[in-house]
Amino acid sequence: MILSLGCDALGSAGAVVFSRARANDMLYLNFALALPVLLVLLRSDGAASWKKRDDKTRCPRVKAMRNFNVTEFLGSWNVVQYYASSEEAITYRCMRAKLSVMPESAEVTMNFTYSFADDPINEQLVGNITWTIPAPESPAHWVHAEKPYEGVYNTYILDSDYQSWALLMHCAEKSKTPRYLSSFIMSRKTNLTNNVITYLREKLPRYNIDLEYMFSMDQSNCTTLDPVLANSYVPPSIIEAKQKTKPRRHPLKQKNKREST
Numbered sequence: 001m002i003l004s005l006g007c008d009a010l011g012s013a014g015a016v017v018f019s020r021a022r023a024n025d026m027l028y029l030n031f032a033l034a035l036p037v038l039l040v041l042l043r044s045d046g047a048a049s050w051k052k053r054d055d056k057t058r059c060p061r062v063k064a065m066r067n068f069n070v071t072e073f074l075g076s077w078n079v080v081q082y083y084a085s086s087e088e089a090i091t092y093r094c095m096r097a098k099l100s101v102m103p104e105s106a107e108v109t110m111n112f113t114y115s116f117a118d119d120p121i122n123e124q125l126v127g128n129i130t131w132t133i134p135a136p137e138s139p140a141h142w143v144h145a146e147k148p149y150e151g152v153y154n155t156y157i158l159d160s161d162y163q164s165w166a167l168l169m170h171c172a173e174k175s176k177t178p179r180y181l182s183s184f185i186m187s188r189k190t191n192l193t194n195n196v197i198t199y200l201r202e203k204l205p206r207y208n209i210d211l212e213y214m215f216s217m218d219q220s221n222c223t224t225l226d227p228v229l230a231n232s233y234v235p236p237s238i239i240e241a242k243q244k245t246k247p248r249r250h251p252l253k254q255k256n257k258r259e260s261t
Contacts (some may be wrong), residue, residue, distance in 0.1 A: 055235070056178050059171035064156040068140035070108065070133070072162040074099045080192050081185040082203070083214040085178075090215045093117045094124065094222035096213045106133045106141055117218070121225040131155055144172075158203055164188050167200045169207060183209055190219035 079095040095114040101107065111128045133144030144153030153172040160166035165187055172180040185192070185200050201211055 059154055059173055059179055062156045062169060062207060064138060065159055068157055070101055070139050073160060074101060076184040077166065078190050078219055079184045079217045080187045081197060081214055081216050083183045083209050085181040088213060090117050093218040095217055107145055116188035124224045165192055167195050167203060181209060
């Protein structure tokens with residue numbers, strides 16, 4: 001009798017242990033099944049929160065080039081690719097720049113030439129922009145120095161090897177309007193190898209620059225056609241329409257003016 005009771009007790013205990021083990025297995029299985037769903041929800045929520053925090057009126061936080069040497073960066077550059085948040089089609093060609101600095105005032109000046117892609121005579125326009133270097137310890141961050149621009153206009157040198165390529169990013173803030181982003185991939189020559197362009201382009205999406213609208217810049221035949229000769233193969237109606245067109249702006253938002261001959 002006692003042996004029988006002992007066996008029953010052991011059997012009951014074994015059943016309890018088995019039941020608890022099975023319950024733990026089911027709990028573990030449910031957790032394992034639910035974990036991937038939970039991670040997806042957390043990622044989605046995190047992504048949504050990140051998007052909500054992106055204020056389209058403010059410039060992103062930019063990591064400018066470290067140990068930047070302004071003097072080595074000066075001189076002539078050709079823009080080989082460009083982005084402007086206001087442009088959704090190829091607008092410019094033959095964009096070139098020459099940078100100089102005024103040491104006594106810590107100002108950097110860019111004189112540039114360019115033309116519009118739809119200009120039948122490829123008229124070369126000129127402009128300039130001047131920046132100050134607000135913090136000597138951060139020489140790769142420049143701020144627009146000219147008073148006519150209302151707001152904050154930042155320019156950052158993101159990367160450069162000084163001898164052949166450079167990557168610039170510009171961001172303008174103006175009260176109650178969306179920020180204005182633009183970026184230039186520049187070369188000392190008129191082109192760059194594909195691997196260098198890919199390397200530089202990969203640095204831009206983190207600053208909300210859409211690479212779909214990062215356009216190549218045509219640097220061939222960059223001279224103004226003689227209007228008299230142009231009339232022989234450009235319809236007069238197109239020339240007349242061009243003359244009536246209101247001045248358009250360079251992606252650095254400077255006013256256009258004709259290049260003196």
